[in-house]
Amino acid sequence: MTTRPARVLGLMSGTSADGIDAALLELPGWPALGAGGAAAWRGRPPLTGPVPRGRVLAHTFTPYPPDLRAAVLRAARNEGTPAELTQLHWALGEALAQAAAPLAPDADLIASHGQTVQHHPRPDPARGWARPATLQLGEAAVIAARTGRPVVADFRPADLAAGGVGAPLVPLADWALFAQSGVRRALHNLGGISNLTYLPGVDPAGVLAFDTGPANCLLDEVAGRAGLTHDEGGALARAGTAHGPTLAAWLAHPELDMPPPKATGREVWTLARLPQAADLGQPDLSLPDLAATAAAFTARTVAQAYRRWVLPRGLDEVVALGGGARNPVLMAALRAELPVPLRTAAELGWTEHGFTDATREAAAFAFLGYARAQGWPGTLPHTTGAAHAVAAGKWIPASPTGASP
Numbered sequence: 001m002t003t004r005p006a007r008v009l010g011l012m013s014g015t016s017a018d019g020i021d022a023a024l025l026e027l028p029g030w031p032a033l034g035a036g037g038a039a040a041w042r043g044r045p046p047l048t049g050p051v052p053r054g055r056v057l058a059h060t061f062t063p064y065p066p067d068l069r070a071a072v073l074r075a076a077r078n079e080g081t082p083a084e085l086t087q088l089h090w091a092l093g094e095a096l097a098q099a100a101a102p103l104a105p106d107a108d109l110i111a112s113h114g115q116t117v118q119h120h121p122r123p124d125p126a127r128g129w130a131r132p133a134t135l136q137l138g139e140a141a142v143i144a145a146r147t148g149r150p151v152v153a154d155f156r157p158a159d160l161a162a163g164g165v166g167a168p169l170v171p172l173a174d175w176a177l178f179a180q181s182g183v184r185r186a187l188h189n190l191g192g193i194s195n196l197t198y199l200p201g202v203d204p205a206g207v208l209a210f211d212t213g214p215a216n217c218l219l220d221e222v223a224g225r226a227g228l229t230h231d232e233g234g235a236l237a238r239a240g241t242a243h244g245p246t247l248a249a250w251l252a253h254p255e256l257d258m259p260p261p262k263a264t265g266r267e268v269w270t271l272a273r274l275p276q277a278a279d280l281g282q283p284d285l286s287l288p289d290l291a292a293t294a295a296a297f298t299a300r301t302v303a304q305a306y307r308r309w310v311l312p313r314g315l316d317e318v319v320a321l322g323g324g325a326r327n328p329v330l331m332a333a334l335r336a337e338l339p340v341p342l343r344t345a346a347e348l349g350w351t352e353h354g355f356t357d358a359t360r361e362a363a364a365f366a367f368l369g370y371a372r373a374q375g376w377p378g379t380l381p382h383t384t385g386a387a388h389a390v391a392a393g394k395w396i397p398a399s400p401t402g403a404s405p
Contacts, residue, residue, distance in 0.1 A: 111369025
């Protein structure tokens with residue numbers, strides 16, 4: 001058994017479907033893997049002192065090749081055949097294994113979120129959803145075979161089976177790594193989908209987490225119409241003006257009024273499912289105006305969610321993370337809408353420990369993989385609506401390396 005702190009490699013590809021973040025998380029001060037972990041959890045690890053309680057030793061980003069990204073987006077739009085979905089599942093397994101390869105030799109364990117292509121947290125007969133269901137692609141056995149490391153993957157189904165909405169999954173990791181006594185903080189992820197974790201100090205019972213709606217997915221879709229993968233630096237939105245009637249129509253979406261716990265996905269937040277200017281008797285919007293409207297919509301829905309469900313509990317600051325934190329137009333809109341300061345990881349000094357807007361989610365899933373290996377519950381059931389906490393993730397033992405595709 002190793003005497004150094006546990007090291008877990010987290011792999012994350014979010015709803016933006018742009019590629020794979022790999023973050024090697026070291027956990028000094030936490031129990032070594034397999035060394036009395038369950039007893040430590042029953043007594044709860046000490047949540048005192050500065051945050052974060054861990055450090056990211058290394059990070060890589062592996063972009064998806066254009067054909068692989070296109071296949072992921074087709075699956076998210078419910079297009080393609082079962083055979084194509086099967087091929088994509090295994091192709092993503094190979095892509096995840098390749099992304100893990102540079103850092104895997106230094107890891108004790110790999111935790112893979114996989115690629116979400118469908119998430120149906122509640123039955124919706126109008127959409128053909130007879131039951132709650134979720135689908136993350138990226139065969140974990142391939143990762144284990146290529147790297148020679150055990151893998152924990154497929155984190156959402158256990159919570160869904162226990163009656164939860166299967167998201168957000170990172171609140172337990174956020175609480176373990178970032179909760180701070182006397183500080184009422186929200187971590188806000190601006191990925192394809194926007195979600196928050198509210199940490200009112202160190203009591204896990206007070207943690208609140210939910211999806212607020214879209215973050216970058218609508219912006220990415222507009223950028224795609226301009227032949228871009230995303231709105232780099234917010235240039236497209238900066239060149240436009242938000243269209244009031246369209247914005248008002250989008251803000252009437254019924255999902256925005258649903259109270260937590262709640263989760264959503266890009267299968268809901270797509271331009272094809274939202275009213276367009278032409279539907280409102282208005283001229284079609286230019287791409288810059290459409291991008292500006294999407295950015296304003298994200299900022300407005302985020303602020304609306306805080307005012308309705310977080311501010312009454314007390315809030316000192318919001319920390320922006322995820323790809324949207326690198327979009328100055330979106331960040332400016334959020335600062336104008338939010339009633340509390342909007343911070344960045346750099347402003348809080350977290351980047352000195354390797355936690356950035358690019359590493360937080362991969363590191364969070366690394367922690368969830370660590371929790372699964374220790375036999376700890378990996379969820380806070382009151383944040384997902386589940387009947388009880390679950391051991392999130394499926395365990396794939398290590399395999400000999402060198403197997404050929």
